[in-house]
Amino acid sequence: MDNNNITNNNENIEEKSLYDSVKVLSPTRLVLRRFFRSRLSIIGLGMLLFLFIFSFIGPLFISYNDTETFAIERQVQMISKESFKGSDGVTYEFFDVSKSITTDKAPPSSDHWLGTDNNRMDVFTRLMYGGRVSLMISFLVIFFETFLGVFFGGIAGYFGKWIDTLIMRVVDIFYCLPTMPILLISAQIIKSIESIQPNHRIIWLMGILTLFGWASTARLVRGQILSLREQEFMTAAEATGIKASAKIVKHLLPNVMPQLIVTMTLGLGGVILYESTLSYLGLGVQFPFAAWGTMISAADPSKGSEILSYYPNLWIAPGVLIVAAVLGFNFVGDGLRDAFDPKMKR
Incomplete structure (x- = not known):
């Protein structure tokens, strides 16, 4: 009798400990555990954390702004x-x-750690403000791309029929367009309009990048919703008689969020490359605003071949920060993709 009680107590303790261990590993905790197992994910997160502190908090500790000149x-x-x-x-x-x-191109000194550029502005200060501009453009573009992609992809996947056909044909058209040549042509047209102010050019730049970037998100969302629409939980939701918009927002989108988060994170690096390329070519962020691509354009050999050899402080630092940002977002995106993968073993 006593032995049976002891055995039952041991079984209850084992079941309780097993229950507690399962309870601790909630979906969010499990994703975080998988994410932080990857060294590349931690490295990427550290790189992004440094860039955000440098770009958004760093300017609070300097005594001059990015457009101040020094003789x-x-x-x-x-x-x-x-x-x-x-x-x-x-x-x-x-x-x-x-x-x-x-x-006008002072070398590094104690007052100006990376010297001054050809406009007599402090390079280190403009790196901070340039990072703020580049990162804000990237996040805003990805936000609007995701919004458009979720909106049109959700409608196409849920309603189907001729609505799906129409939206997907529009998506196919955007997929067929050569992105970089179209971006260059569009940016050149905007640059040729002299009445557009530099701050408005940034808005136009974000609009162009958003216009040619939402299609991939729409296709992803549409495919996910098509597969989820036939699941049992959707059949139960339809039996309750709730509206179609509520079904999409409350039941479908939460199941698409893991893929969206990964896509958004990986897309941030691509947007930074597009923005930096256009700014380097003089078609993106315009003076006096700073951006990493605009700062690299100071090394254009047409402005003097001696810049590459004698003034590396003008272009090496922004180039390194662009590489760090792209690698950081890619490392974090890869880590999130592996963490959200339901086929991974604990």
Whole structure:
């Protein structure tokens, strides 16, 4: 009798401990556990955390803004030769080997850690503000792309029939368009309109990137909803008589969110590359606003071949930050994709 009680108690303890372990591993906790198992995910998260602190908090600790100019004088070794003929008929020559000049590309110093650019603006400060602009553009573009993709993809997947056919044909048209040439042409048209202010050009740039980026999200959402629409929980939801919009928002979209989060994270790196490319070509963010791509354009050989060799501080730092941002978003996106994968073993 006592042995049976002991056995039952042991079984109850084992069941309770098993229940507690399962209870601890909730879906959110399980995803986070999988995510932080990956070293690349942690590295990517650390890179993004550094970029956000540098871009959004860093400017709070500096005493000047990104458009402030500095006239820096320095002594340079310059050999200048002057000659004149005296009254005695003898030619006299003078050599000046030191001269004080005001430079527009000052080298790194204690006051300006990365020097100044060709507009006499502090490079380090513009890196911070440029990161703020580039990251904000990326997040806003991804937000609007996702909104349009979810809206049209959700309608196409849920209602089907001719609505699905119409929306998917529009999506196919956007897929057939060569993205980069269209972006270059559109940005060039906007640049040619002189009445558009630099801050309005940023809005137009985000609109162009959004217009040619929502189609992939719409196709993803439509495919997911088509597969979820026939599930038993959707049949039960239809039996309750709730509206179609409520079915999409309350029952379908929550099941699509993991794929959307991964797609959004991976898409951020692509948007940064597009924005940096257009800004480098002079078709994106315009002066006086700073962006990483705009800062790299200072190394354009057409503006002086000596920039690449003698002024690496103007282009290496923004290039490194662009690479760090793209790699960070890709590492985090890959980690989230693996963490949300239901086929992964614990």
